Amino acid sequence: MCGIVGYVGFQDAQTAIVSGLKRMEYRGYDSAGIALVNERGIEVRKKAGKIANLVQELEDHPIAPSHQGIGHTRWATHGGPTDENAHPHLGATGRVGLVHNGIIENFASLAAGLAADGVVLRSQTDSEIVAHLLEREVLVGHSLVEAMRRTVVQLRGAFTLVAVDAQSPGEVVAARRSSPLVVGVGQSEMFLASDVASFIAYTREAIELGQDQIVRITPDTVEVTMFDGTSAVTRPYHIDWDLSAAQKDGYDWFMRKEIFEQPKAVADTLLGRIGADRQLVLDEMRIDTAHLRTIDAIIVVAAGTAYHAGLIAKYAIEHWTRIPVEVELASEFRYRDPIVTSTTLVVTISQSGETADTLMAVRHAREQHAKVVSICNTNGATIPRESDAVIYTHAGPEIAVASTKGFTTQLIACYLLGLYLAQIRGTKFGDEVQRLVEELGSLSGKMDEVLDDLDGVLGLAEQLRDAEDFLFLGRHVGYPVALEGALKLKEISYTHAEGFAAGELKHGPIALVEKGLPIFIVVPPKGRDQLHDKVVSNIQEVRARGGRTIVLAERGDADAAAFADVFWPLPIVPTLFQPVLAILPLQVFACQIATLNGHDVDQPRNLAKSVTVE
Numbered sequence: 001m002c003g004i005v006g007y008v009g010f011q012d013a014q015t016a017i018v019s020g021l022k023r024m025e026y027r028g029y030d031s032a033g034i035a036l037v038n039e040r041g042i043e044v045r046k047k048a049g050k051i052a053n054l055v056q057e058l059e060d061h062p063i064a065p066s067h068q069g070i071g072h073t074r075w076a077t078h079g080g081p082t083d084e085n086a087h088p089h090l091g092a093t094g095r096v097g098l099v100h101n102g103i104i105e106n107f108a109s110l111a112a113g114l115a116a117d118g119v120v121l122r123s124q125t126d127s128e129i130v131a132h133l134l135e136r137e138v139l140v141g142h143s144l145v146e147a148m149r150r151t152v153v154q155l156r157g158a159f160t161l162v163a164v165d166a167q168s169p170g171e172v173v174a175a176r177r178s179s180p181l182v183v184g185v186g187q188s189e190m191f192l193a194s195d196v197a198s199f200i201a202y203t204r205e206a207i208e209l210g211q212d213q214i215v216r217i218t219p220d221t222v223e224v225t226m227f228d229g230t231s232a233v234t235r236p237y238h239i240d241w242d243l244s245a246a247q248k249d250g251y252d253w254f255m256r257k258e259i260f261e262q263p264k265a266v267a268d269t270l271l272g273r274i275g276a277d278r279q280l281v282l283d284e285m286r287i288d289t290a291h292l293r294t295i296d297a298i299i300v301v302a303a304g305t306a307y308h309a310g311l312i313a314k315y316a317i318e319h320w321t322r323i324p325v326e327v328e329l330a331s332e333f334r335y336r337d338p339i340v341t342s343t344t345l346v347v348t349i350s351q352s353g354e355t356a357d358t359l360m361a362v363r364h365a366r367e368q369h370a371k372v373v374s375i376c377n378t379n380g381a382t383i384p385r386e387s388d389a390v391i392y393t394h395a396g397p398e399i400a401v402a403s404t405k406g407f408t409t410q411l412i413a414c415y416l417l418g419l420y421l422a423q424i425r426g427t428k429f430g431d432e433v434q435r436l437v438e439e440l441g442s443l444s445g446k447m448d449e450v451l452d453d454l455d456g457v458l459g460l461a462e463q464l465r466d467a468e469d470f471l472f473l474g475r476h477v478g479y480p481v482a483l484e485g486a487l488k489l490k491e492i493s494y495t496h497a498e499g500f501a502a503g504e505l506k507h508g509p510i511a512l513v514e515k516g517l518p519i520f521i522v523v524p525p526k527g528r529d530q531l532h533d534k535v536v537s538n539i540q541e542v543r544a545r546g547g548r549t550i551v552l553a554e555r556g557d558a559d560a561a562a563f564a565d566v567f568w569p570l571p572i573v574p575t576l577f578q579p580v581l582a583i584l585p586l587q588v589f590a591c592q593i594a595t596l597n598g599h600d601v602d603q604p605r606n607l608a609k610s611v612t613v614e
């Protein structure tokens with residue numbers, strides 16, 4: 001997720017663009033840049049780091065005044081957060097400048113085509129490739145709109161592109177597929193942006209662009225067409241949010257916004273992972289496949305929510321690869337003198353990529369000659385830099401302290417790793433891997449279904465807002481979901497919540513159950529009959545002792561529903577993938593309880609987003 005801006009109008013373009021970027025810094029903050037069209041052509045300034053670095057660069061090396069330009073604040077996906085990889089990117093002759101948000105899936109084949117034509121790339125990004133393709137079309141005489149149309153048909157993936165042509169004064173052109181873009185309609189000025197926060201200080205009139213549309217703005221006009229050149233239907237609207245609501249897309253908290261971003265984050269994390277031959281590809285997996293075939297043990301190391309993702313990964317990876325998997329809290333790992341050898345694969349999971357406990361685990365593992373793969377959401381962070389390979393999640397920046405989209409995208413990355421290992425080690429047939437990857441592809445839509453039907457969750461939060469204790473139970477992959485549900489509730493609502501393996505109840509925790517105690521129970525899909533029936537028995541046990549049962553089970557599970565005081569149905573998915581859906585209502589429930597009780601949901605007391613001390 002990056003922030004993208006275009007401006008054309010009567011104002012000084014640099015002022016309008018930089019102020020827009022500052023308001024979108026929450027979307028990405030590892031580098032920023034600006035390109036302005038003036039009498040010298042296109043001038044670009046870009047810098048790694050926060051926007052403050054770009055502002056300093058503009059002070060040190062000013063750009064001549066301009067009324068037309070583009071800007072970008074980056075959350076790196078392809079290529080680390082460096083000056084060269086920062087946007088905007090220029091075509092080979094410097095005539096066209098372009099900013100991009102999203103992921104170009106066929107980037108490798110397009111890059112190979114450009115290289116064959118002698119184009120030398122200046123960055124490691126997929127975005128620069130598009131700048132070259134677009135410029136080629138302009139150089140053969142097409143207008144910027146027509147050039148954009150001819151370029152987008154060559155691209156696979158998700159993208160918003162915004163471009164300027166040094167020889168087309170007074171216009172900015174953009175295209176959008178599966179990535180956001182809005183037009184801000186001013187008086188003798190027009191704006192393009194990833195979200196309205198960028199231009200809300202200048203205008204509250206906006207036009208939302210639809211899928212596969214191209215827009216051309218001039219100071220007084222907005223022309224929208226479809227990728228195929230046909231006319232497009234647009235939806236103008238008035239923005240009645242203030243700036244802070246606009247940054248949160250109208251949500252009250254970043255956490256709630258991030259919860260609702262999960263279907264897209266999961267879909268983005270899957271983008272580009274399937275090759276032309278339908279094989280799973282993990283480009284970033286820079287460990288020799290021959291070595292991966294020799295791995296005889298996997299240790300997953302992580303902290304907090306990421307640790308819970310690791311616990312779920314164990315069930316999936318062991319099942320698909322038959323390699324024994326241990327899951328270890330990062331803060332405990334190196335102090336127990338773990339058995340790590342050159343045939344151990346250490347997998348670390350960290351949203352921030354900076355958690356000190358996890359980083360120390362990486363260093364310890366590498367000292368023992370193990371290969372380390374990290375799953376991380378922050379391109380260029382210390383943990384991925386120090387690892388042998390990295391699988392990036394594409395959740396975009398997670399601003400709320402409580403991790404939500406970080407968690408579900410970590411699960412996707414873990415599934416991809418497990419299936420990739422199964423594919424190269426031959427423990428699953430190709431068609432089995434493909435079927436599971438297709439199931440992964442359908443999760444995003446099913447997450448939407450869950451998030452579209454939350455009245456029951458919100459109503460229950462209202463009823464239980466004063467409850468002092470909560471239990472969360474689950475079995476198999478439902479057990480880590482129970483742990484994560486309890487963690488979400490305690491960290492933002494400061495309420496006592498415990499997660500237990502449902503089968504362990506009878507070994508002690510059942511003594512806690514008393515009349516009215518709210519107990520969330522995650523029930524596995526019915527396909528896993530034994531397991532399913534055992535959890536249904538666990539529901540009966542706690543209900544018989546007066547517990548109030550809130551049951552999350554697959555839609556139509558009458559056996560589980562029979563013992564539920566409250567029943568939350570989930571779409572039908574394979575057991576191993578159920579956590580991606582089951583966690584959603586629990587996140588929303590925690591967010592709602594904390595909101596109702598007046599807590600600062602995004603910055604809970606005593607917690608920091610990134611824990612850089614051991």
Ligand code: F6R
Nearest residue numbers: 304305306350351352355402403
């Ligand atoms: C909980 C939460 C924390 C983090 C943990 C690890 O909502 O956010 O438990 O999951 O501090 O952080 P990362 O993933 O950045 O290593």
